[in-house]
Amino acid sequence: MSTTLRINGKAISVTAEPDTPLLWVLRGELQMNGTKFGCGMALCGACTVHKNGEPIRACITPLSAVGDADITTIEGLQGPEANALRASWTTLDVAQCGYCQSGQLMSACALLRKTAKPSDADIDAAMGGNACRCGTYPRIRAAIHQAASTHRVAL
Structure with missing residues (x-):
């Protein structure tokens, strides 16, 4: 299934199921390896990204929960x-x-x-x-x- 995400200020089309964790898309499909896999249960924080400016754990956030939100990864962190x-x-x-x-x-x-x-x-x-x-x-x-x-x- 094709989904368009807004990551680091750019619209990016990805092919993944709605229940795919955002972390797998970032690391696997988009090769954005700055966001790390740690525990897979949102307990360690290694996978933290921002969703509309708020920190979230990408390992437990399915694509379906991202919608048209602005996602910022460590690669795009500015200011x-x-x-x-x-x-x-x-x-x-x-x-x-x-x-x-x-x-x-x-x-x-x-x-x-x-x-x-x-x-x-x-x-x-x-x-x-x-x-x-x-x-x-x-x-x-x-x-x-x-x-x-x-x-x-x-x-």
Whole structure:
């Protein structure tokens, strides 16, 4: 079945059944491998993408639930919040193995777009569904705080 999706600002036609997880379409059909497969049960956050600006788990989101929504993947993540986060991630050397980082960045960016100066509790709530096997949680929190500060200054 042919479906047209709006991914990273472009209309893209894909051939897949309506119950196919968005993650399989992104990775398998579209070769957008920045979004990772982790657990397949929406528990780890590695597959986080944005649907109309809200973080969702692509591993459990069927194509039928996407409709004409705007989907943003790590490949298409842009804007001042994303730039500030990438810079702080690099400055604070957040990533170790890096596997979870696209999902971490997607969740962090959605947080900063809603909350300009997040508290530790805000960060914990927004990032709670993102697992990091390397345990870089303190650096992730510090990077989000730094990005929020840098982003506010840049505005």
